[in-house]
Amino acid sequence: MKKKSVRFQTVAHGFWVMLVCSLLAVSSAFAEDPEGLMDVDLSPKPAALDSAVEAGLDHVFQVLEGDNAQFNLQAIQPMLDFVVNTTDDPKNIAPAKRFKGKGICLRQEVATDLDTILRYFYNPDIPNYLLCPAVLRLSGWHKDSQFLTRDKGLWEELPTLTEPVFVRGREFEANTPDSFAEAYYAYDSNRLLILLNYQGKNVLVSVTEQDGKSDVGRKGAILNDTQWDYFYSGLEGLNKGMIGWMDTFMYSSGSVQIFVEHDATAPQSSVFLFKWLNAGWAGMNVVKRSHIYDGSLRYARSFKKVVESTDLTPESVVQNMADVVSMSDIEMDVLIRQYARNFETRFKNDPKLNSGEYAEIIADGGYANVLDKEGRRSVLALEKLKSMLGMETLVTLGDAPAAPKVVATPAPVVVETPVKEMPEG
Numbered sequence: 284m285k286k287k288s289v290r291f292q293t294v295a296h297g298f299w300v301m302l303v304c305s306l307l308a309v310s311s312a313f314a315e316d317p318e319g320l321m322d323v324d325l326s327p328k329p330a331a332l333d334s335a336v337e338a339g340l341d342h343v344f345q346v347l348e349g350d351n352a353q354f355n356l357q358a359i360q361p362m363l364d365f366v367v368n369t370t371d372d373p374k375n376i377a378p379a380k381r382f383k384g385k386g387i388c389l390r391q392e393v394a395t396d397l398d399t400i401l402r403y404f405y406n407p408d409i410p411n412y413l414l415c416p417a418v419l420r421l422s423g424w425h426k427d428s429q430f431l432t433r434d435k436g437l438w439e440e441l442p443t444l445t446e447p448v449f450v451r452g453r454e455f456e457a458n459t460p461d462s463f464a465e466a467y468y469a470y471d472s473n474r475l476l477i478l479l480n481y482q483g484k485n486v487l488v489s490v491t492e493q494d495g496k497s498d499v500g501r502k503g504a505i506l507n508d509t510q511w512d513y514f515y516s517g518l519e520g521l522n523k524g525m526i527g528w529m530d531t532f533m534y535s536s537g538s539v540q541i542f543v544e545h546d547a548t549a550p551q552s553s554v555f556l557f558k559w560l561n562a563g564w565a566g567m568n569v570v571k572r573s574h575i576y577d578g579s580l581r582y583a584r585s586f587k588k589v590v591e592s593t594d595l596t597p598e599s600v601v602q603n604m605a606d607v608v609s610m611s612d613i614e615m616d617v618l619i620r621q622y623a624r625n626f627e628t629r630f631k632n633d634p635k636l637n638s639g640e641y642a643e644i645i646a647d648g649g650y651a652n653v654l655d656k657e658g659r660r661s662v663l664a665l666e667k668l669k670s671m672l673g674m675e676t677l678v679t680l681g682d683a684p685a686a687p688k689v690v691a692t693p694a695p696v697v698v699e700t701p702v703k704e705m706p707e708g
Contacts, residue, residue: 325387325573329377332388335361337379340539340557344381347475347490351449354477359488363481366541366555373555374576382493382535384561384568387576391583395590396550397485400542401438402597403590405476405487407431409600412456412661413668416511417585418578420467421457421661428452430476437487440478447479453494459513460503462581463574465522467515468533468562470497485544493536497562500531504635508581510674511665514636516644517653522635533562554583594672603671606680607664612656618678619659622666623651625677 339362346353373388380386393400404414407430412419424430430452440448457469471494478487502522504514521529539557544550556579563569589595610618627645630636636645644653654662666676 397544466500497533
């Protein structure tokens with residue numbers, strides 16, 4: 284009995300050593316930068332955010348969780364003063380932990396007015412994943428969202444904006460592969476929009492809080508982040524060799540994003556972001572501030588590229604997205620099979636896809652079978668947007684082969700991950 288006990292203790296010890304090593308490996312994997320994307324040089328000892336600004340953040344999250352009657356403009360004045368009047372780079376200021384995760388501050392200038400931002404980013408006819416394609420793969424508002432029932436757009440409130448305007452909604456999102464573990468997730472968020480005028484400037488405050496844990500992380504790959512080229516395997520786990528089996532989740536996240544219009548005639552606006560994230564494995568948060576800041580930079584750069592483009596207008600994007608939304612399943616199937624073949628031709632020799640399970644997925648155009656209906660539609664919407672921006676695409680929607688006129692059943696699709704129904708329209 285004594286020998287068995289010793290043997291059991293040895294095995295148990297070995298198991299816990301392996302478990303600890305695995306946890307360290309996960310943390311290390313999240314700290315890597317496989318694409319060399321992270322040009323973030325954050326201070327290891329950031330300054331604390333002013334307590335009065337923190338109180339303003341507390342207040343907008345309380346209003347998000349409560350009702351509009353709770354809102355007190357005076358309670359967020361220090362926060363607005365900090366955002367509107369601060370011109371220094373705030374990257375080395377750290378807000379207090381929220382949602383069990385660390386936070387960052389990011390400021391980005393964009394050469395556009397708030398009217399244009401609202402016509403793009405908060406337009407029911409434009410999926411907002413197209414406005415930040417480096418970080419969002421798919422998004423939409425749930426059908427019971429107040430945002431979808433409004434009788435006019437938020438931009439129509441600007442000429443007569445004397446009192447704050449509140450809009451609420453619930454969204455679903457799926458992100459692109461992150462730059463530290465190349466995993467992607469789907470999750471829900473609650474959002475509160477507050478449109479107001481402060482110190483003579485038009486301001487939009489967008490408050491979000493993740494609603495519950497995400498689905499399990501799936502393996503992806505960043506192929507060309509500047510061209511928004513990504514791979515989605517549909518396989519659970521991490522793209523990290525010996526630790527690829529680990530189940531990871533986004534446990535919680537939140538953000539306060541503030542758009543400030545400084546000059547509508549120039550035009551010039553600021554985008555200020557407070558963001559927090561708690562994600563990892565076995566309940567352990569392995570996300571660093573640099574990871575959050577890097578993802579936020581990816582968001583800001585792609586957002587800036589879209590809203591500053593002289594090749595786009597909100598109206599032209601609405602029209603082209605309506606064409607994508609109205610496609611039949613058969614039309615999408617024809618286009619996606621063309622996309623999958625071209626995807627294989629372009630990326631089959633990429634070091635991330637030229638061997639193993641990824642190579643098997645894309646072989647002979649098989650990538651088409653990984654993408655579910657909404658995944659297919661988001662691919663085509665992004666390809667359309669890229670063509671409008673003059674970027675290289677893998678399929679041209681206008682020149683696609685004609686869909687069969689006979690009634691046909693599309694090839695079976697292997698559903699990658701449950702995706703909630705998109706809002707109608």
